[in-house]
Amino acid sequence: MIRKVVIFCLICIMSACSITPKPLTTSDRYQESIKDLKELFAQQEPTAGKLDFYEALARGLKYNLDYRIKRVNSALQAGQLDVAIYTMFPALNASGSVYNRNNEYASSGITTTGAPTDILNSTPNTVRSARVALSWNILDFGLGYVKAKQQGERYLIAQEEARKQIQQLSQDVLIAYWSAYSAQELMMEASEFESILNNAKKKLSAAMLDNTIPKQSILDYEGALLDGNRHIIQLQYKYDKAILDLKHLLNLPPGMKLTLTQPPLTLRAIHDLSKLDFRKVDALTLVNRPELRGQNYQQRIAKWGVKTVILQSLPGITLNEGWNYNSNEFLLNTRWVDRSVDLAWNLLNVASLPASFKAADTQVQYEQLKLMALTLTALTETRYAYSHYETLRNEFNVAHKQTINAEAIFKLDKDRNSAALASDQQVIIAKLHTLTARMDEDLLLSDLSTSLGELYASVGLDMLPTDLEAKPLSDITNVISKNFKQQTPWDFSSYVNYSYNKIFTDTNNTVLAKNAESENKSTVLDTVNSISQGSVGDPIGMRMLTANSKKPISRKLTPSTETQLAVDPPRPSLFGAFSKLVSHKPAPAQPAPAVNVAAKNIVPAVTDSDIKIAALKKKINY
Numbered sequence: 001m002i003r004k005v006v007i008f009c010l011i012c013i014m015s016a017c018s019i020t021p022k023p024l025t026t027s028d029r030y031q032e033s034i035k036d037l038k039e040l041f042a043q044q045e046p047t048a049g050k051l052d053f054y055e056a057l058a059r060g061l062k063y064n065l066d067y068r069i070k071r072v073n074s075a076l077q078a079g080q081l082d083v084a085i086y087t088m089f090p091a092l093n094a095s096g097s098v099y100n101r102n103n104e105y106a107s108s109g110i111t112t113t114g115a116p117t118d119i120l121n122s123t124p125n126t127v128r129s130a131r132v133a134l135s136w137n138i139l140d141f142g143l144g145y146v147k148a149k150q151q152g153e154r155y156l157i158a159q160e161e162a163r164k165q166i167q168q169l170s171q172d173v174l175i176a177y178w179s180a181y182s183a184q185e186l187m188m189e190a191s192e193f194e195s196i197l198n199n200a201k202k203k204l205s206a207a208m209l210d211n212t213i214p215k216q217s218i219l220d221y222e223g224a225l226l227d228g229n230r231h232i233i234q235l236q237y238k239y240d241k242a243i244l245d246l247k248h249l250l251n252l253p254p255g256m257k258l259t260l261t262q263p264p265l266t267l268r269a270i271h272d273l274s275k276l277d278f279r280k281v282d283a284l285t286l287v288n289r290p291e292l293r294g295q296n297y298q299q300r301i302a303k304w305g306v307k308t309v310i311l312q313s314l315p316g317i318t319l320n321e322g323w324n325y326n327s328n329e330f331l332l333n334t335r336w337v338d339r340s341v342d343l344a345w346n347l348l349n350v351a352s353l354p355a356s357f358k359a360a361d362t363q364v365q366y367e368q369l370k371l372m373a374l375t376l377t378a379l380t381e382t383r384y385a386y387s388h389y390e391t392l393r394n395e396f397n398v399a400h401k402q403t404i405n406a407e408a409i410f411k412l413d414k415d416r417n418s419a420a421l422a423s424d425q426q427v428i429i430a431k432l433h434t435l436t437a438r439m440d441e442d443l444l445l446s447d448l449s450t451s452l453g454e455l456y457a458s459v460g461l462d463m464l465p466t467d468l469e470a471k472p473l474s475d476i477t478n479v480i481s482k483n484f485k486q487q488t489p490w491d492f493s494s495y496v497n498y499s500y501n502k503i504f505t506d507t508n509n510t511v512l513a514k515n516a517e518s519e520n521k522s523t524v525l526d527t528v529n530s531i532s533q534g535s536v537g538d539p540i541g542m543r544m545l546t547a548n549s550k551k552p553i554s555r556k557l558t559p560s561t562e563t564q565l566a567v568d569p570p571r572p573s574l575f576g577a578f579s580k581l582v583s584h585k586p587a588p589a590q591p592a593p594a595v596n597v598a599a600k601n602i603v604p605a606v607t608d609s610d611i612k613i614a615a616l617k618k619k620i621n622y
Helices: 002-016 026-040 053-063 065-086 138-208 215-250 278-288 290-312 347-351 353-418 424-459 473-486 492-504 524-531 572-582 595-599 608-621
Strands: 091-100 105-107 120-123 126-137 316-326 335-344
Touching (some): 053 065, 053 138, 053 215, 053 473, 065 138, 278 353, 278 424, 278 492, 347 353, 353 424
């Protein structure tokens, strides 16, 4: 009977502890969504409705959710690093117990002659014991050290990912702000044009009833009006999309009304890239790009993985020491210290060592190939960005002339219409062409500014300062504005020269300051030039350097006295990562990067005939 009762109770307990998934109801989901919306825009400084470019960048830096995710990930990796460090310490275990029984722990026995002994009691009914033990496995210490080093590399990777995210964020804000502002200004002019179209529609309705007017003229007139309406609709959609993209980047409510002020004149400047030295650009690209630096850290993780495989095949030695206490009064010593050394060896790990080592070494080769691919991509993107900027610059010059031409035609047709020498149809068509030309010019100016930002990003230069997220919005805005104004006298070529000198010819970097001939070393420029030369093909794209002079091809561009973007100077500490490429005496504190191997023999030397062919291809393509 008792057995049945126990079984019944166990069944009831197991039934009560069963878990049934419970989906969210519509009400629960709605309440959760309302809570998320409140948290989404909470703790944000309100905007007055007017937004300038500097504040837009500051709001993106402080409130953009994608960037905040990267920052939290970086903090998470830092926390994991702190946890990994503790795995290297010995284990300190404290334990205690209270033992009690309901009767005497007595025993009896017999002597060697077979005579029975008295009843003996060596343990009281209640016994209390405690132990504090220190245990340290030397093999676990080694593995913990390796894992901590790997976690440190992951933390650095997370920082580079956050840096890449902020570069992309600045580009996206720049594109969205330009597009929204240009559309906002054109919408004001389009509203005036729309009133002209409405009046023209009324005249068209009356003209359609007049049989004396040729049908062809009426249809042409109607086609011009419909074309004008279509352009206004496209412009309205362009503005709506751009302003919504900007609000999304700045984490603003979609329904908020926003008026944008004119972007700074810095962004309207046309830069002179005729003095751009691509050897310096390549050198900065190899040490600054977040992708390359992150992959370098990933490669170091793989190399630490090889050491992990070797350590796992070794025997484990554990050192133990414990402090003990027991309340049993029958013991001669109730307190004592014990020590021991344990040895354990998993022989299966030894048997699997060749296969594990091969897999770990393959992982190292895999990361090396990824670094080579990223290096080639990075060097290619700088050429693409340069070519894109040059193309847009030439196209913008043509678009500007087209706008001037369209405005002159519109003014002429308007004056002729006042003198009854031109029809309303001609005026509307001319106005439509003027509006379209201005749209194209504004879009090209926006694209031109964006392409220069892409050029900065392709070299790995930061458009926005970092580590400002915790500051008030007004302080971040002031810092960004100050940085832009300080960089105003520089164009991109000047900033490349400044950044290069800051990293590679700093007074503290005496290795690069020595004479290359006396020391039998190559300079940074010669090293990058050798990296950029190959024997076959031209994977990089445009080849900017001549084989003899090693100078960039001269192009006739309009000089500029203003720079496009404000960026923080690259950190001089990056010198250590690149010094391995230019010196046969690597710095002992820096790991040897694989960038040199990745980029070797990529681009062939350029001859005069190659330059002429490239110029002819450019004329044909553009």
